[in-house]
Amino acid sequence: xxxxxxxxxxxxTAGQTAAAVLKKVDPESxxxxxxxxxxVAIHPCSLPMVLSGRLSLAEVEERVPRGKVDLISGxxxxxxxxxxxxxxxxxDGSLESIGYDRVILATGLRPxxxxxxxxxxxxxxxxxxxxxxxxxxxxxxxxxxxxxGSATGIEVASELARTGREVTLIEAxxxxxxxxxDPPISSLVMKAxxxxxxxxxxxxxxxxLEGSGGKLTHVVTxxxxxxxxxxxxxxxxxxxxxxxxxxxxxxxxxxxxxxxxYMFTSDPYVLAAGDVAEVRDFVTGxxxxxxxxxxxxxxGRIAAENAAGGRVKYPGALSxxxxxxxxxxxxxxxxxxxxxxxxxxxxxAFRFSGADLPRYMGGRDNVVIWMVTDxxxxxLGAQVFGRRGVRERILFLTAAIxxxxxxxxxxxxxxxxxxxxxxxxxxxxxxxxxxxxKYLSPRGDLSEIS
Amino acid sequence: xxxxxxxxxxxxTAGQTAAAVLKKVDPESxxxxxxxxxxVAIHPCSLPMVLSGRLSLAEVEERVPRGKVDLISGxxxxxxxxxxxxxxxxxDGSLESIGYDRVILATGLRPxxxxxxxxxxxxxxxxxxxxxxxxxxxxxxxxxxxxxGSATGIEVASELARTGREVTLIEAxxxxxxxxxDPPISSLVMKAxxxxxxxxxxxxxxxxLEGSGGKLTHVVTxxxxxxxxxxxxxxxxxxxxxxxxxxxxxxxxxxxxxxxxYMFTSDPYVLAAGDVAEVRDFVTGxxxxxxxxxxxxxxGRIAAENAAGGRVKYPGALSxxxxxxxxxxxxxxxxxxxxxxxxxxxxxAFRFSGADLPRYMGGRDNVVIWMVTDxxxxxLGAQVFGRRGVRERILFLTAAIxxxxxxxxxxxxxxxxxxxxxxxxxxxxxxxxxxxxKYLSPRGDLSEIS
Numbered sequence: 034x035x036x037x038x039x040x041x042x043x044x045x046t047a048g049q050t051a052a053a054v055l056k057k058v059d060p061e062s063x064x065x066x067x068x069x070x071x072x073v074a075i076h077p078c079s080l081p082m083v084l085s086g087r088l089s090l091a092e093v094e095e096r097v098p099r100g101k102v103d104l105i106s107g108x109x110x111x112x113x114x115x116x117x118x119x120x121x122x123x124x125d126g127s128l129e130s131i132g133y134d135r136v137i138l139a140t141g142l143r144p145x146x147x148x149x150x151x152x153x154x155x156x157x158x159x160x161x162x163x164x165x166x167x168x169x170x171x172x173x174x175x176x177x178x179x180x181x182g183s184a185t186g187i188e189v190a191s192e193l194a195r196t197g198r199e200v201t202l203i204e205a206x207x208x209x210x211x212x213x214x215d216p217p218i219s220s221l222v223m224k225a226x227x228x229x230x231x232x233x234x235x236x237x238x239x240x241x242l243e244g245s246g247g248k249l250t251h252v253v254t255x256x257x258x259x260x261x262x263x264x265x266x267x268x269x270x271x272x273x274x275x276x277x278x279x280x281x282x283x284x285x286x287x288x289x290x291x292x293x294x295y296m297f298t299s300d301p302y303v304l305a306a307g308d309v310a311e312v313r314d315f316v317t318g319x320x321x322x323x324x325x326x327x328x329x330x331x332x333g334r335i336a337a338e339n340a341a342g343g344r345v346k347y348p349g350a351l352s353x354x355x356x357x358x359x360x361x362x363x364x365x366x367x368x369x370x371x372x373x374x375x376x377x378x379x380x381x382a383f384r385f386s387g388a389d390l391p392r393y394m395g396g397r398d399n400v401v402i403w404m405v406t407d408x409x410x411x412x413l414g415a416q417v418f419g420r421r422g423v424r425e426r427i428l429f430l431t432a433a434i435x436x437x438x439x440x441x442x443x444x445x446x447x448x449x450x451x452x453x454x455x456x457x458x459x460x461x462x463x464x465x466x467x468x469x470x471k472y473l474s475p476r477g478d479l480s481e482i483s
Numbered sequence: 484x485x486x487x488x489x490x491x492x493x494x495x496t497a498g499q500t501a502a503a504v505l506k507k508v509d510p511e512s513x514x515x516x517x518x519x520x521x522x523v524a525i526h527p528c529s530l531p532m533v534l535s536g537r538l539s540l541a542e543v544e545e546r547v548p549r550g551k552v553d554l555i556s557g558x559x560x561x562x563x564x565x566x567x568x569x570x571x572x573x574x575d576g577s578l579e580s581i582g583y584d585r586v587i588l589a590t591g592l593r594p595x596x597x598x599x600x601x602x603x604x605x606x607x608x609x610x611x612x613x614x615x616x617x618x619x620x621x622x623x624x625x626x627x628x629x630x631x632g633s634a635t636g637i638e639v640a641s642e643l644a645r646t647g648r649e650v651t652l653i654e655a656x657x658x659x660x661x662x663x664x665d666p667p668i669s670s671l672v673m674k675a676x677x678x679x680x681x682x683x684x685x686x687x688x689x690x691x692l693e694g695s696g697g698k699l700t701h702v703v704t705x706x707x708x709x710x711x712x713x714x715x716x717x718x719x720x721x722x723x724x725x726x727x728x729x730x731x732x733x734x735x736x737x738x739x740x741x742x743x744x745y746m747f748t749s750d751p752y753v754l755a756a757g758d759v760a761e762v763r764d765f766v767t768g769x770x771x772x773x774x775x776x777x778x779x780x781x782x783g784r785i786a787a788e789n790a791a792g793g794r795v796k797y798p799g800a801l802s803x804x805x806x807x808x809x810x811x812x813x814x815x816x817x818x819x820x821x822x823x824x825x826x827x828x829x830x831x832a833f834r835f836s837g838a839d840l841p842r843y844m845g846g847r848d849n850v851v852i853w854m855v856t857d858x859x860x861x862x863l864g865a866q867v868f869g870r871r872g873v874r875e876r877i878l879f880l881t882a883a884i885x886x887x888x889x890x891x892x893x894x895x896x897x898x899x900x901x902x903x904x905x906x907x908x909x910x911x912x913x914x915x916x917x918x919x920x921k922y923l924s925p926r927g928d929l930s931e932i933s
Contacts, residue, residue: 431879431897444784447803448881452532454874
């Protein structure tokens, strides 16, 4: 039996998963992970909670299982010599190399740092990794501007508002999370942020940062200068394709490393997984970048199995996500209406608001369901906003899209009921029924629908 | 346009839903509901909480929407004269009748009252409706024996233990909820009851009830007499088919009213829905009774649409259920392993326990997933036990069964992640992965699985 040598580049969710799966499916193999950071693994989704002090930096460092995988941390991979099958990396200042049979490239994203005046002022930082959060914590004042209405921007604003700080969130476009969530949901998110005391300014790009004595004093926008001692700049990230470019791997139209449906790059011995990989969208079939740990995990698993000789197809990214905002949550999965619009995909959409608990239980609240279907009622996407049960609805709707359910199926499906956690009438079913009645069942026409 | 006249018999979940849907799909029609009880609608699932005082009797009475449906309460339907198309019912002691074009029979269940000595003693009661709970509340002492390890028995025992009462639960068979949940879950439920202070005695049928001065003193079992001032007898229920029998409708092998897949009884003008109807099980295709509000709701909707001229197929009962036990929940959907065993259906089963929150979040606990599949990995049933997220997993697994997912699909699916509500590794996916590795993927065989 030939001993296989696998090299995984990057120890984020995709890399960690890939390494673990490789050892599981090919236990005799040699698995080496090369990771740039000193902190070998963290949970990026926990970072906003570190910023507000709900979690400590130490708490969110991942314990790395010992003994199975050879982890080389603090080492930056530079290039894959695909002819000689060697990965070059920098460790302690010197160039080293390691041979491979298969490489899994999981270099993830790097944050976009806008080239505006004042970006280097004290008080300006980002939320990206332990280092950046640690830096930001040292500089954190009481008048904070969060730049960017992304999921991270919303979480950071929400967390900092908890601590009593004066928080303003500015977003360049006309809504929060454009393309990801549609106006019926983003307006609820905006209201939830307002309820937490966050001032939200839309159509307000950051022009530059002003300071005095090297310290931030104002964030300047077309609508005027906002007084601030802290600016948290979270305007996005792009795939970290430096190794891929150095190695001559094909880059896709989104800027990620192009992979086929088995997660192979343009080189049959190199796979890519996670945020760096350009995959297909499950619904549209179009190239996309995912940027979600839960999605990276699946890709890491599939890349590892296929690196080890399997032939597991990646079904395409559904990209379900969840974001907390105060004591509410919202989330989405699949195609948004605004994205459908942009792609000229014909769609139907429907908003429904229903109770999350029976009338007689305390703490009852509304949950809002927004569903996007095709003209036949097939679910293409959905978004949910509410106080409880948001994940359960996103989970169900993820399955619904994967399974090609129509609203005609959902309106006659059974939803587990118990008054302490939900009402007997499930808002998803009512939304599906509403869509069916409004768009798909001309009055009086009750012909075969199942 | 001919004005249709619909009569719905019974105002439980199926009847209420049917009446509401009839008015929606056929707004000009006359819809009359005949209901035996004076309290026109209640939520049976809330009754254990009434017993413990968390809810009042008044709180769990349903407000009935006015004006659309003609509700005749306190009136017992006796017979459908199918030739003359008239329903006879008793109102205020006299026999009345109402004509119909279509009837929907939704008479539900009636509780089984065991014919044992002492059943009429003071201190002996049941949890069935507002009347029985009201009676029981007046007699409730401090040493309670709950007779029957059904979902209701478990909820009643759990609720009464909250109030500091001394509670013993006796169950005739060798486990709680036999056939509904499998031993890996029922043993966790038993432990949870023990943690609440409930003494659980299995293989312990009630033989008789002993009293003194007309009041209960002991519940007698083969294992001895248990001292008690209160016995709550919840040993089950059977379909209330008296109207169906009087009307000559066909009864199925389970004792429920036989319906076809469009919810029609043996009479083309009479449909049945909810607990009284014998429907097909989604997984096995065999006749079954459901006894769940969430399932009755779907049947009520379909019966109403088809009564109004539609042709919607009932896909079969998946019967997802949820039961609270202290601050835990458990639930199930589809086929149990024990039922598969009893029916000689070949199956695989796998138990997995995983974290419900990331390591760094407070209050982390385990969630236990039990999955039952066929030999190819197709999900036939599942059960879940945990502190949080039980409903979300049952919802997902309901969709999985409906969609014919295999564990091969689930192990590569994306599960929405956010550290405040779940870990990035979803226990359902890990359970699916475990089943795949254990049963479906001979080591080294990683051939096409999608």
